[in-house]
Amino acid sequence: MRGPSFLDTLQAACPGAVIGSSLEAIDPWIEVAPEKLVEVCQWLKSSSESRFDSLECITAIDWFEPDAKKAAKVTWKPHLEMVYHLWSTVSRMSLVLKTQLPRWQGDVAGQLPDLPSVVGVWRTADWHEREVYDLSGVNFTGHPDLRRILCPEDWEGYPLRKDYQMPLEYHGIRGR
């Protein structure tokens, strides 16, 4: 979906939801406030202008540099970035939604950040959110069955976090 007019329509439909956008990127994206995510998704799916009826992919990116030397040089603050890739089978267009989360809720390590679940909008989000929870550690509020999907249920830690340490031992198996 290209063009600023679409962005204006979205802003009119969901006031206060859009907090940033980049229309000149290779894949133009729109950044929304995390608490407005479901409202925006609902509108994107149902409104006649967009009809994004298919959720392709949910990605969590951990913006954190574990190396202190390198961390001094980066321009961003540590955070989690959620990326939603949407697709419309009607108009055959794609859209990228982004939203930012703290790495840990209230900066307490181990407290997963909350994000409203979009399972109610696209049912494919069920497994995708379970995967993000499993590997990147995001707590999707309102998800019907949030548990690990790829790792065993008693696995500790979130492997796709940049500061993840492989456990020393798992049920008698050496980790590292």
Added chain:
Amino acid sequence: MTPMVDDDPRIIEFDVRTDEMLVNMGPQHPSTHGVLRLVLRTDGEIVSQVEPHIGYLHRCAEKIGENLTARQWIPYTDRLDYLAAMNMNLGWALTVEKLMRHQVSEKARHLRVLIAELNRIASHLVGMGAYGLDLGTFSPFLYAFREREKILDLFEEACGARLTYSYLTVGGATADLPPGWLQRCEAFLDQFLPVIEEYHTLLTTNAIFVKRTAGIGVLSREMAIDYGCSGPVLRGSGVDQDLRRDGEAIYTGMYDGYAFEVAVQKHGRYPRDHVYPAVPPDAVLGDCWHRFFVRMLEVMQSIDLVRQAIDRYAACREPLGEPLKLAEKIPAGDVYLETECPKGQTGFYLVSDGSAIPWRVRARSSCFSNLSVLHELCRGCLIADVPAIVGSLDVVMGEIDR
């Protein structure tokens, strides 16, 4: 035990009751296509709930991608969908090229179409043969693997590997085709075309096969889209979408000038339906039979595309061009690209901070989404239909678990 009131056998028959039972299927089960574990809640022969457990083949492919340069990750893409490794290589290569705004030579473009479509045939042959196995017939599997072997021989000649090729890579391909390869490929296609008739006799129109697949596991169009299904699973439900035609410019540009029709039923008819077996009267759009049939049509379509690609590739006089350096720096930014792989739309998401090593690599797996609809398809079916439905989705665990 209920006390018997009468010796009348009919009364005993009515007194037999079944209990709810949890049945574990897999992860080492021949009809689950790899290490997929299903927990079935059954009552007699009826399945009331299916819960897939995945992750047995999880190898942290995405995490590994954050520690290698973009081109070094190509061998890991091989191991996603290992039955269509060329298509996986191509998907990742195009994603990196999209971010680098790199365009491959005309010759490399046609080589890619040629190789990718050939691998599509090989992948669908496995899908077809293994589907026969799931339904209890062994011979189609042998016929399918006999032909697939010849495709693997061609691939081996081109790149040295038979399963994990790493052949198509960022910036083109690792090597040009050896002399005489195109003739051998054409000879294979000529020999392969009549064999498809055999497949139709063995499976597509086989009365037992039709009974086992027609009207089983019906996936509606809306549900297919809602669950993010793609590829033959989506087209089997009548959604007219093929990324080779509808995808992004960098991908559709590859197929620019190629003639092909998307294998989907429109207005109750498949393209060129006078050539192929008729749809059996019991089949419902979106059932196992249609998903299977779409794959068979795509085999024909791919043969056509390979032939077109051979002509175009042979007409190219310019050199193939060198692939990019192993540690080529990637500009900062993020791109997402989906390509039409044999099993569905597999997407790659690449986030770069400007160095040679990607900051984040994400693989969106088509089989992952296709499998997530399984519990809906299996609700209320018979136990024997579970392998039929799983097989019709044609999943590969390597791609699901990554």
